[in-house]
Amino acid sequence: MPIKKIVLSEADMPTHWYNINADLPAAGVQLPPPLHPATGQPLGPADLAPLFPMALIEQEVSSERYIEIPEEVQDIYRIWRPTPLFRAYQWEKALDTPAKIYYKYEGTSPAGSHKPNTAVPQAYYNMKEGVKRLSTETGAGQWGSALAFACQMFGIECKVYMVRVSYDQKPYRKLMMQTWGASVVASPSTETNAGRQILAKDPNSTGSLGIAISEAVEDAVMREDTHYALGSVLNHVLLHQTVIGQEVIKQLELAGADWPDVLVGCTGGGSNFGGFTFPFLRENIVNGKQTRVLAVEPAAAPSLTRGVYTYDFGDTAQMTPLLKMHTLGHDFVPAPIHAGGLRYHGMSAQISALKEAKLIEAVNVQQRAIFDAAISFTQCEGILPAPEPSHAIWGAMQEALKCKESGEAKTIVFNLCGHGHFDLASYESYMSGKLVDYDYPEAAIQESLSHLPSFG
């Protein structure tokens, strides 16, 4: 009988995170340092201390290849890890493709996505350093839920600034965070200077991740008892997510599958994509494997495909360090597409450097096409995906259809990084024909890019 679901035992769960920084030099990739937002000089660890615990700052700059996962973190991981890998037999048949399609499913975590993989260690290291409260932003609500859950596990308070458009579209995400004890406010809010300034200019602002990050950072800087937590973009976040790719390698081996020809993931800030693909990229860099690695992003926030590779702020109010990354400009506000987790102006510095070095590829796609793909997938495989991983589903579908043309039986693996149970309003828009595509607002982006910082 063909095996549908490849499961590992808890004993097979990774005990270390994989740090791709150790292997970037072998690929000829340079990671430019983060710069101080006021001086434009390279950041030192002390500059980050008001925001993050020292353990995370060390991981951010570490060049150690494998970093041990603390026992207390592994204990929480075991609630849902290892996660399953599936073979998409029914979908392959419906697509009439000779390709072999596998998907890693991260929707089995308590919060319903990959985000707890980093929320748990972030809450843990803060608790160990005596921090009592974490502030953060959330777009679609996935990160806020994950951090609320993680803070609850380690007995610390959690304050979430939730992007206005999601706050209104997703009341159940808010209730989930509150159930895990977090307090949640719509961003822009009147609780911070950054929020009040935006509201003074635009009282109907739908918000953005860039604005919500400014609010959460300001909250953390203003209070002694509070640190800030970021759910994507930073090196330590992508590091924590590498449990995903390490498990996939073991699972493909267990299934007797071929080494993958193509990996597909969606990119907002790059964390699920990095966590899924980095252990494979190591094989490309070090062991001569030739897997194609494809990032799929929304046409409404196309940082990797149409942004500029330069130093920019991570937030709208210019409070965060400057990262060299693919950016649409820190004050660019993407259209209110349903993949709220992908509405970000920038991209992980690691992913950006890999893209510049042509070690990964990227494409962008409109949201009606991703819902077409999501429906095709869920009607065969049953799992109902969030709009974000539906970008990866769309990408995998294009690859599978190319195989149908060429007759090649390629092995395609994608990351299904979260379920869509809180995204059914977007499915309703799609099914009632109300979902619209957003053209790339070239003029708005050019305007935003004209405000790039002059450092670097």
Ligand SMILES: *Cc1c(COP(=O)(O)O)cnc(C)c1O
């Ligand atoms: C947050 C989120 C994303 C986007 O963030 P990345 O850091 O790019 O992974 C994508 N999918 C889901 C389900 C998310 O929760």
